[in-house]
Amino acid sequence: xxxxxxxxxxxxxxxxxxxxxxxxxxxxxxxxxxxxxxxxxxxxxxxxxxxxxxxxxxxxxxxxxxxxxxxxxxxxxxxxxxxxxxxxxxxxxxxxxxxxxxxxxxxxxxxxxxxxxxxxxxxxxxxxxxxxxxxxxxxxxxxxxxxxxxxxxxx
Amino acid sequence: xxxxxxxxxxxxxxxxxxxxxxxxxxxxxxxxxxxxxxxxxxxxxxxxxxxxxxxxxxxxxxxxxxxxxxxxxxxxxxxxxxxxxxxxxxxxxxxxxxxxxxxxxxxxxxxxxxxxxxxxxxxxxxxxxxxxxxxxxxxxxxxxxxxxxxxxxxxxxxx
Numbered sequence: 001x002x003x004x005x006x007x008x009x010x011x012x013x014x015x016x017x018x019x020x021x022x023x024x025x026x027x028x029x030x031x032x033x034x035x036x037x038x039x040x041x042x043x044x045x046x047x048x049x050x051x052x053x054x055x056x057x058x059x060x061x062x063x064x065x066x067x068x069x070x071x072x073x074x075x076x077x078x079x080x081x082x083x084x085x086x087x088x089x090x091x092x093x094x095x096x097x098x099x100x101x102x103x104x105x106x107x108x109x110x111x112x113x114x115x116x117x118x119x120x121x122x123x124x125x126x127x128x129x130x131x132x133x134x135x136x137x138x139x140x141x142x143x144x145x146x147x148x149x150x151x152x153x154x155x
Numbered sequence: 156x157x158x159x160x161x162x163x164x165x166x167x168x169x170x171x172x173x174x175x176x177x178x179x180x181x182x183x184x185x186x187x188x189x190x191x192x193x194x195x196x197x198x199x200x201x202x203x204x205x206x207x208x209x210x211x212x213x214x215x216x217x218x219x220x221x222x223x224x225x226x227x228x229x230x231x232x233x234x235x236x237x238x239x240x241x242x243x244x245x246x247x248x249x250x251x252x253x254x255x256x257x258x259x260x261x262x263x264x265x266x267x268x269x270x271x272x273x274x275x276x277x278x279x280x281x282x283x284x285x286x287x288x289x290x291x292x293x294x295x296x297x298x299x300x301x302x303x304x305x306x307x308x309x310x311x312x313x314x
Contacts, residue, residue: 002232050218050220050221050224051218051220051221051222051223051224051225051228052224052228053225053228053229053232064232066232068225070221070225071217071218071221072217072218078196078197078198079197079198079214079216079222080225081197081198082197082198082199082214083198083199083214083222083225083226083229084229085198086157086159086198086199086212086226086238086240087226087229087230087233087237087238087240088236088237088238089229089233089236089237092233092236
């Protein structure tokens with residue numbers, strides 16, 4: 001199974017969720033700034049990365065975990081599933097939108113850091129926002145793992 | 156192979172290019188012209204099959220180049236499984252306005268006017284869109300024509 005966490009930019013909420021999924025971060029405690037900044041693709045993408053599906057790692061069950069930034073893709077999951085169906089690989093993928101977990105700090109910080117090229121101002125906001133959203137994202141990841149197992153066993 | 160024409164709407168500009176590609180340049184042949192319902196479900200919209208048996212689809216998204224990137228990456232990740240999909244992004248000005256009008260077309264009262272305006276705007280640039288579709292067809296699905304010589308050979312031989 002291939003799990004794709006997707007959000008607007010692909011560099012904050014989706015990268016963070018993917019990192020939690022593959023075990024780069026301890027889900028029981030809040031990550032430090034240093035730990036956050038060491039996550040692959042975390043606050044490191046640019047405009048050329050939109051639409052790029054980036055492998056973050058492989059989880060304990062052998063699932064490949066990716067993150068994707070797709071801007072406003074217009075009915076995100078519906079269009080993505082439509083493309084998967086067109087290619088004929090829909091059953092191999094599990095898509096997880098992380099936009100509902102993005103708070104205002106992540107939005108403003110992400111915009112300042114990535115779009116306005118002001119990481120000095122944006123990064124502290126991103127770290128703060130990521131820590132605020134962290135426990136909700138860990139619960140999302142736990143649910144995703146359960147859903148994948150259910151899907152495998154046909155439950 | 157599948158061909159995917161990606162514009163900002165699936166049922167206006169991209170659809171005209173796809174129909175022209177299929178050899179249907181006349182508006183009366185455009186089955187999905189302005190069919191807002193066809194796009195509402197999300198995902199690619201099936202338009203037809205070309206002379207080589209390639210299925211032709213359109214997709215409407217705010218940023219067509221992002222959809223093209225996604226298709227490319229999905230194919231790379233899944234290689235060699237999955238169907239081959241060739242993407243064509245439609246870069247014609249005014250698509251964002253058409254997309255907005257297409258959304259408004261679903262509203263009550265002013266929806267009808269928005270629909271007519273969207274149609275009018277697309278018809279105005281239809282020639283360009285049709286030329287683009289025909290240009291793509293020349294490369295991807297040339298119609299097989301019998302070889303004709305400029306002068307018929309009369310079977311005469313030099314003596």
